[in-house]
Amino acid sequence: MGRISLEVNGRKVEKEAPDNTLLSTFLREHLQLTGTHIGCDTSQCGACVVHVDGNSLKSCTALAADVNGSKVTTIEGLETNGKMHPMQEAFKKLHGLQCGFCTPGMVMSAIDLLQKNKKPSDVEIRDWLEGNICRCTGYQNIVAAVKEAATKM
Amino acid sequence: MKDFNYHSAKDSKEASKLASSSSAFLAGGMTTIPSMKLGLATYKDLIDIKNIKKLSGIKVSGKSVTIGAATKHVEVSNSKDVKKAIPSLSSLAEGIGDPQVRNRGTIGGSIANNDPSADYPSACIALNAIIHTNERKIEANKFFKGMFETALKKGELIEAIEFQIPEKSSYQKHPNPASRYAIVGVYVAKHKGDVNVAVTGAKSCVYNDKEMSKALSGNFSSSSIDGMDLDSSEMNSDMHASADFRASLVVTQAKKAVDAC
Amino acid sequence: MASLVGSRVERKEDKRFLTGKGRYTADINLANQTYAIFVRSPHARASIKKLNIDKALKSSGVVSILTGKEIADDKIGGLIAGWAIRSEDGTEMKCPGNPPLAKDNVNFVGDPVAVVIAESLVEAKEAAEKVEVDYKVLKAVTSTADAMNGDTIHEGIDKNLCFDWLLGDRQKVKDAFDKADKVISIDIINNRLIPNAMEPRACVADYNAASEEITLYTTSQNPHLSRLIMSAFGNVAPEHKLRVVAPDVGGGFGSKINVYNEDIVCSWAAKKINRAIKWVAERSESFLTDIHGRDHVTHAELAVTKDGKFLGFKNETIANLGAYARVFGTVTPTYLFGPCATGVYEIPAAYTNVKAVYTNTAPVDAYRGAGRPEATYTIERLVEKASMELGIDKTELRIKNFPTAFPFKQTLVHTVDSGDYVAGMEKAKQMADYKGFEARRKESEAKGKLRGIGVTSYFEACGIAPSAAVMSLGCGVGLWESAEVRFNPTGQVTVYTGSHSHGQSHQTTFAQIAADELGVPIENIDIVHGDTDKGTFGMGTYGSRSLAVGGIAIVNACKKIVEKGKRVTAKMLEANPEDVEFKDGEFIVSKSNKKKTIGEVAFACYLPGVRDEMKSPLPEGDEPGLKETSFYDPSNFSFPAGTHIAEVEIDPETGHVKLEKYTACDDFGRIINPMVVEGQVHGGLAQGIGQALYENAEYDETGQLMTGSYMDYTMPRADNFPEFNIGYTCTHATTNPLGVKGCGEAGAIAAPPTVMNAVIDALGGQEVTMPATAEKVWKACKNLKKSNAKAA
Numbered sequence A: 001m002g003r004i005s006l007e008v009n010g011r012k013v014e015k016e017a018p019d020n021t022l023l024s025t026f027l028r029e030h031l032q033l034t035g036t037h038i039g040c041d042t043s044q045c046g047a048c049v050v051h052v053d054g055n056s057l058k059s060c061t062a063l064a065a066d067v068n069g070s071k072v073t074t075i076e077g078l079e080t081n082g083k084m085h086p087m088q089e090a091f092k093k094l095h096g097l098q099c100g101f102c103t104p105g106m107v108m109s110a111i112d113l114l115q116k117n118k119k120p121s122d123v124e125i126r127d128w129l130e131g132n133i134c135r136c137t138g139y140q141n142i143v144a145a146v147k148e149a150a151t152k153m
Numbered sequence B: 001m002k003d004f005n006y007h008s009a010k011d012s013k014e015a016s017k018l019a020s021s022s023s024a025f026l027a028g029g030m031t032t033i034p035s036m037k038l039g040l041a042t043y044k045d046l047i048d049i050k051n052i053k054k055l056s057g058i059k060v061s062g063k064s065v066t067i068g069a070a071t072k073h074v075e076v077s078n079s080k081d082v083k084k085a086i087p088s089l090s091s092l093a094e095g096i097g098d099p100q101v102r103n104r105g106t107i108g109g110s111i112a113n114n115d116p117s118a119d120y121p122s123a124c125i126a127l128n129a130i131i132h133t134n135e136r137k138i139e140a141n142k143f144f145k146g147m148f149e150t151a152l153k154k155g156e157l158i159e160a161i162e163f164q165i166p167e168k169s170s171y172q173k174h175p176n177p178a179s180r181y182a183i184v185g186v187y188v189a190k191h192k193g194d195v196n197v198a199v200t201g202a203k204s205c206v207y208n209d210k211e212m213s214k215a216l217s218g219n220f221s222s223s224s225i226d227g228m229d230l231d232s233s234e235m236n237s238d239m240h241a242s243a244d245f246r247a248s249l250v251v252t253q254a255k256k257a258v259d260a261c
Numbered sequence C: 001m002a003s004l005v006g007s008r009v010e011r012k013e014d015k016r017f018l019t020g021k022g023r024y025t026a027d028i029n030l031a032n033q034t035y036a037i038f039v040r041s042p043h044a045r046a047s048i049k050k051l052n053i054d055k056a057l058k059s060s061g062v063v064s065i066l067t068g069k070e071i072a073d074d075k076i077g078g079l080i081a082g083w084a085i086r087s088e089d090g091t092e093m094k095c096p097g098n099p100p101l102a103k104d105n106v107n108f109v110g111d112p113v114a115v116v117i118a119e120s121l122v123e124a125k126e127a128a129e130k131v132e133v134d135y136k137v138l139k140a141v142t143s144t145a146d147a148m149n150g151d152t153i154h155e156g157i158d159k160n161l162c163f164d165w166l167l168g169d170r171q172k173v174k175d176a177f178d179k180a181d182k183v184i185s186i187d188i189i190n191n192r193l194i195p196n197a198m199e200p201r202a203c204v205a206d207y208n209a210a211s212e213e214i215t216l217y218t219t220s221q222n223p224h225l226s227r228l229i230m231s232a233f234g235n236v237a238p239e240h241k242l243r244v245v246a247p248d249v250g251g252g253f254g255s256k257i258n259v260y261n262e263d264i265v266c267s268w269a270a271k272k273i274n275r276a277i278k279w280v281a282e283r284s285e286s287f288l289t290d291i292h293g294r295d296h297v298t299h300a301e302l303a304v305t306k307d308g309k310f311l312g313f314k315n316e317t318i319a320n321l322g323a324y325a326r327v328f329g330t331v332t333p334t335y336l337f338g339p340c341a342t343g344v345y346e347i348p349a350a351y352t353n354v355k356a357v358y359t360n361t362a363p364v365d366a367y368r369g370a371g372r373p374e375a376t377y378t379i380e381r382l383v384e385k386a387s388m389e390l391g392i393d394k395t396e397l398r399i400k401n402f403p404t405a406f407p408f409k410q411t412l413v414h415t416v417d418s419g420d421y422v423a424g425m426e427k428a429k430q431m432a433d434y435k436g437f438e439a440r441r442k443e444s445e446a447k448g449k450l451r452g453i454g455v456t457s458y459f460e461a462c463g464i465a466p467s468a469a470v471m472s473l474g475c476g477v478g479l480w481e482s483a484e485v486r487f488n489p490t491g492q493v494t495v496y497t498g499s500h501s502h503g504q505s506h507q508t509t510f511a512q513i514a515a516d517e518l519g520v521p522i523e524n525i526d527i528v529h530g531d532t533d534k535g536t537f538g539m540g541t542y543g544s545r546s547l548a549v550g551g552i553a554i555v556n557a558c559k560k561i562v563e564k565g566k567r568v569t570a571k572m573l574e575a576n577p578e579d580v581e582f583k584d585g586e587f588i589v590s591k592s593n594k595k596k597t598i599g600e601v602a603f604a605c606y607l608p609g610v611r612d613e614m615k616s617p618l619p620e621g622d623e624p625g626l627k628e629t630s631f632y633d634p635s636n637f638s639f640p641a642g643t644h645i646a647e648v649e650i651d652p653e654t655g656h657v658k659l660e661k662y663t664a665c666d667d668f669g670r671i672i673n674p675m676v677v678e679g680q681v682h683g684g685l686a687q688g689i690g691q692a693l694y695e696n697a698e699y700d701e702t703g704q705l706m707t708g709s710y711m712d713y714t715m716p717r718a719d720n721f722p723e724f725n726i727g728y729t730c731t732h733a734t735t736n737p738l739g740v741k742g743c744g745e746a747g748a749i750a751a752p753p754t755v756m757n758a759v760i761d762a763l764g765g766q767e768v769t770m771p772a773t774a775e776k777v778w779k780a781c782k783n784l785k786k787s788n789a790k791a792a
């Protein structure tokens, strides 16, 4: 057991949790932030991607203890004053999602890409999304949405 | 995942003091956590070494590039210094896993784990690396002992990896379509005296292909290894690639690497 | 008011998915819930000698452990096949029992034998490890081709044969082949796939002891059907005491049609322990226990004249059912496969024979396209081979055998109401720059690469429905669909549909349809689905049927609303009902300026009176309220069609296949929302290309799944695809009032043969099985080099 203190989506949280608590479990079960999804058990699907101190990581493959003291942003924390983030808007406008299950991780990963590369090419977007599996969209509209967001961010 | 105690070590000393026969160091966790989740590994203690300052960072001298063990793949791939001194090393790092894996995974963890299809071990062999631990210095070709096996002793901590800067080098990977690890990866490095052709993925452990090294040391051109028929008897064979296919890929990737140098 | 049907309306469902507010089954937590872990067989085939739970029961936090014995004692029924198939010799198919928890025998790795229920997930897992099962391991049967020669898996089912089915006329085919100039023959493996919806299966079951009602939240594509099966066959609870809710569902592709063991066990156990139970599959469990798809071994022949006219076709297929026959397990390789076997061609004589076999592998059932991808793959590989052997251009050969008039009565079953296959082909060729291929091939050659082009013309029978037709063929239920359109007194509309969306955008496209029909702004329309307590019974979503069947039910219910509105308006405005017209949300008395909005009419229907006067707006015989229901049973399937063209470039040294270009030109009839349709096509293509180049479920000879995680099962990623080039031709379906045909499966049906035809074209006609992995292609390249050297 240890004390986990994080700033999640701008809110300070402090909770006791067993040492083996994954960040994804902490978010979903302890904080009821169920927007972060679990799609695999081998760290490959990316449904669980969140930002920790500004960088994207797979929350299913990080211990809560291990990111103690960090700033965490999840899909629930992207809106400002009820307005969606340009990446969220672009996904909506260009139909970058169908069932929505991969979407939170996809959006978080894509935002990280644009933080690092303001105008990525199609190839760069597709390469970056290697760690995010989507079974519904065939990725084409996701790529289009990321490009659209790049013009708005 | 079975419960364990999490420790965050301040320095190497504390880390090795905490180590026991049922502990593991936790660097990026990109191997340790998935294996624990799947029940393939269990530990009583996990000793986080990410916060040990000394283990992170990249230093370049005239002859070598030294990378701290807890340096992340993304730091190596983005480092201007590495790009300048050994561009193939930064592009190798850029080809490991996906961005989220590269944001966490470390060079020390990769080498300590010595997965037979991991990328970094080939760089260590090709670039005549010296592995600095908290106890000693180990030459790369004495470090990788076998499948998931290294020369590290219990509690011994890798602190840094020192790579020799080659004249020319290139790493070429034929990825497994599913996991994207190497089915075969070949790291060719031309040093002053000789050429190393380090191969990962093909056998149970990374190795330097003597036959190709010799041919290329004589004449550094892909034509000197073209059509070479490698012995496939010790090569891995699985549903993704037979031993014969791997043997052929080793030559093909080596040729590509030489051409890219 | 501009029509919404046909426009790119942004999706109503997106905001909740994009802000993390979706509610998937795994997100649901109930007060005082327990956690279930299933103890599963590690063996593909074994008998259970002893099962000991004593140690596990003592493990901390354990609430209950239930096994096959309790299930049997409580007379809980097993899982069933929904479609009865008769063999050629007239005998009925043979199905083994499939209890939700195995009691005596296990038949595939992952077959559950017990459930451990505990206070926490960790405790449930720990206790599950302590359940001791003593198995007598038996020799497993895993190969599709050899299954009939293996040990008998299920007592009394000889040769492991479920049925030996024939569609068509063997004698006629023989006569046709006797007249042929040439017979093209082919041996094909349609590789086994794992659907892999990104949301793993899950369920949460709750029991209310006061109302004696079970509520099951589950990842289902058809909650109504699930309830029916669980009640009528599973004996879990009477239908009125069982509520099944499928909340947001993260993809299905067929894998969530079935009622699964866990649904039945958790519902039954929740009542037994009088507490809620939550179960969420880990991905490795999904790999083992979700239904798999395809898995056919086929020998097919095409009889042709020397100038390329098709005369006859035969198809001998062995279809792997896996360990048990499940809901669509038996219909997929028969009525969803056989009738489409002759493709888009006029072939005067044809038959399809299917032997369905049991093996010690996960059950095989409907996966996106179900039967039609297998059929299309067979005929389109044959036609491509014919074009090579006859030396006739692949597009010309196809056009030569297209039907010239519609309706097109096919040899085997279907009468295709509408289409224009030549137009589709011509447009696809133009989009793909078919003419420019030779130049591109030369460019590749100059780089030391091999380039190939592949074509597929397909049609599919979808919108699975006419009840009388499907029930006559053995279907256990009628495949109509229902809708209920309910006005609120203040004018907003709730539409209940029996269909289900797990990515298909019903909330938007169905609202577009209702908005147009009723003249109500789309913001004021809500689509409700996925809850047996909300709306009437429904059949669910599969077989591209949501729109072509479910959508029409909505149209019809809306039309009834309008009819009533006309009567009410007439009464209110003292006009003749026949003189009232409805347009853009207004009821107008013709040749007058008198009118009522649909909102006013709705209000009047719910508040039928006025102060100080005895006056009702309701005509005699009409009841208050404004709500109408429709059960729509179409008169025929619908038949989307199209032509796809792919180009690949192969590196002969590594065997790597790069998909360079992919063109799809489809005819889906009327398109409701082009944006949504594009998305469906992209997704289908990704899965179809996945089958051709990447995906493969593989068992070893002991029945262990070798591809049980994303480390070994290749899921297509973004960097595996070029940008797809998509276009349409449009002929309206004549069999439904919207003219729609269905678009959900086209990509998965057409892409495998299109890509494989291109690969095999690049390889000079050498056969390669799917998926065309680097090693297989590398070997073929070596052979090609050898044979080219010999020829030179």
Ligand SMILES: Cc1cc2nc3c(=O)[nH]c(=O)nc-3n(C[C@H](O)[C@H](O)[C@H](O)COP(=O)(O)OP(=O)(O)OC[C@H]3O[C@@H](n4cnc5c(N)ncnc54)[C@H](O)[C@@H]3O)c2cc1C
Pocket: A042, A043, A044, B024, B025, B026, B027, B028, B029, B030, B031, B032, B033, B034, B049, B069, B070, B095, B096, B097, B098, B101, B104, B105, B106, B107, B108, B109, B110, B111, B112, B113, B115, B117, B118, B119, B120, B152, B156, B157, B158, B159, B179, B180, B181, B182
């Ligand atoms: C989805 C995915 C894809 C991947 N793809 C690739 C790929 O393409 N190529 C590739 O090479 N790798 C790949 N990896 C592995 C990745 O590179 C890992 O980061 C690496 O193998 C382990 O590094 P880590 O820092 O995460 O180590 P950890 O998981 O933290 O530790 C791994 C092992 O090393 C030990 N260890 C860690 N640091 C030290 C140290 N300083 N001294 C001594 N022992 C130490 C630990 O005790 C543990 O036993 C992938 C991983 C994932 C999850």
Ligand code: FES
Pocket: A037, A038, A039, A040, A041, A042, A043, A044, A045, A046, A047, A048, A049, A058, A059, A060, A061
């Ligand atoms: S849940 Fe799949 S990568 Fe984290």
Ligand code: FES
Pocket: A096, A097, A098, A099, A100, A101, A102, A103, A133, A134, A135, A136, A137, C198, C250, C251, C503
């Ligand atoms: S939208 Fe369904 S998995 Fe991506």
